[in-house]
Amino acid sequence: MKRLAFILLAALFAQPAPAQDTPRQMPRCAPAADMRALLRDAFDERRRFAGLIADQGVLELYSGPDSWSLTLTRPDGTACLIAAGYDHFLIPPGEPA
Numbered sequence: 001m002k003r004l005a006f007i008l009l010a011a012l013f014a015q016p017a018p019a020q021d022t023p024r025q026m027p028r029c030a031p032a033a034d035m036r037a038l039l040r041d042a043f044d045e046r047r048r049f050a051g052l053i054a055d056q057g058v059l060e061l062y063s064g065p066d067s068w069s070l071t072l073t074r075p076d077g078t079a080c081l082i083a084a085g086y087d088h089f090l091i092p093p094g095e096p097a
Contacts (some may be wrong), residue, residue: 028081035071035079036062043067063088 030038039045044074053059057074059082069084 029078032073032077032079035073035081039064039069043069046071 007067027035027038031037036047039062043062043064043066045062045067047060048063051059053072057072060071060073062069062071062094066088067084068088070082071079072082075081
């Protein structure tokens with residue numbers, strides 16, 4: 001019973017861990033030129049890869065010193081952020097999949 005009381009008391013006074021770097025509020029979609037400028041200016045990211053997805057648009061990977069972003073630019077010129085993150089690394093050519 002004492003153990004249960006201690007656990008409940010500890011839970012009551014526990015403080016949440018401080019939030020880690022909160023990502024800057026990013027628009028989900030924007031004109032492609034605006035999205036490129038935002039990724040460059042806010043995160044120092046540059047386009048590193050682009051690939052055509054038939055009838056859907058262009059998939060683009062941006063990376064910077066500390067972060068990466070993946071966008072899909074639709075035929076109408078709107079770029080939408082698909083995913084983004086930190087702590088990336090390059091895989092050398094020829095390395096097995």
